Amino acid sequence: MPIDVPTLRKAFPTLARELDGQRLVYLDSAASSQTPVAVLDAMDHYYRWSRSNVHRGVYTLAEEATDLYETARTDLARFVDADPRGVVFTKNATEACNLMAYAWVRRNLGPGDVLLTTVMEHHANLVPFQYAAGDLGFEVRHVPITSDGLLDMDAAANLVADGRVRFVAVAHVSNVLGTINDVRGIAQLARAAREDAVVHVDGTQAVPQLPVSFRELGVDAYALTGHKMLGPTGIGALVVRPELLETMQPFLAGGEMIRDVTLDSVTWNEIPHRFEAGTPMIAEAAGLSAAIRFLEELGMDAVRAHEEQLTGRLLEALTSIDGVTVHGPTDLTVRGGAVSFEVAGVHPHDVGAMLSSKGVCVRVGHHCTKPLMRCLGVNATARASAYLYNDTDDLPPLVEGIEAARAFFAR
């Protein structure tokens, strides 16, 4: 069923806000999505009704809290078609990438080895590995992009050809270009060159927008974050093939993650608990569950269809404005909802300020992708990103704001 946006919007309190008498037009969901009431209620319910710690208690409240937390795990596993034993909750996607860097990369890579990543990565999927490379002396190679914003697969094939690439870190969907990368293709390339290559995907921008099947992608690890998929801040996950997770050593140590401890020895808990030290984010897990159910009720195919159609309109609207250039693919089938653009003669900060004065929220800056900005030859861009609660009525305020910025600033 197609998404009925006017009805859907009623579920999002923020979207009813007015700013200086103008309707709020939220076009920054790639940075963080809005939160539906169902998610707020789920978190509220935990605090008002089942407030207690997980896993240890034998009383009703603790059982309820444990159930909320573990149900979030099975909900997420179902949502991304993965085994719940491989779902590790983290604070956000950044922590998920760091977990992979500490629990696998730093324990397995050294001089002579190569880690392959791309020039379009968010710093979250780049810096943890760069940092490890500096400490451990392995080499990092970067897949370049083509002029239409796709990963250059021929170059990727060359980069893995010597069989030294042991780890691949790649985004599923770019937060700047919108590109949907062929991660399955990259995984196949890497494994053809070296059977035991481990493929880690940053799925932060994909999970909110696309139906994702971890099993079908055939990758080893997949990072995501709750706050871009209608969930609360403070929860994300690293999804790992259980067989691989079994071989990984903990990143953080402490309570919850042990099976037995003596004064001078410790045995780890089973997966995934081995990777979740300390009291977890229980309310946030309950919120994430509610967000997943909200998305499931709409259907991710419908979410994707809506997004694809609206992104097409957004691209049309932007390219119709004099002096506006859009980055990233124009082919909607390989594109998500984030659209970065430039306005000739107007700095992105000034574009953002003008849009803000009209109630339109867009992101401006480098979007935590400084290497990509250098590839594009810019310091910063403005980025509009539509989501399931946006509709074509959000486009005229954007266009008017950009035109006003041109009139106001262009020298």
Added chain:
Amino acid sequence: MSMEDLYQEIILDHYRKPQHRAPVLEGESVHVHHSNPLCGDEMDLRVRVVDGQVDGIVFDGEGCSISQASASAMTVAVAGRELDDALALTEDFRRMMHGDEPSRPDDLQDGIAFQGVARFPVRVKCALLGWMALRDAIETYERGASAHTVEHDDDRPPSG
């Protein structure tokens, strides 16, 4: 937020017709290059010092209207000043950006138009870029060097 709160007419004038904007300065004593990590803005500032005074000053760079206009207004406000005096005025401007009342509003000249920027925390760094470059240029000159590059936000209390 209204556009008028942030973009005073004086600011737009400096943006559209910047003062002392040039890529070179004859007899340059010191050249600093500053970039703002938040938005990638770039600023080149060149100063000619004669008899302990700012005898010539030019800036060049890329950035938003606030950063470019503020640098332009800065060059006008400090031209001809003793180096120590220019440093003191810089600190007055910096503190104004953090919400203090400026103690030398007249000396800041058009710089005073940026007072409202203090209410837009993400833009404070833009307004400070040129002024922090000036401070660095003077400190670099006083160290006996002729060039310095700073690739981070240099908004800090004065050294020494």
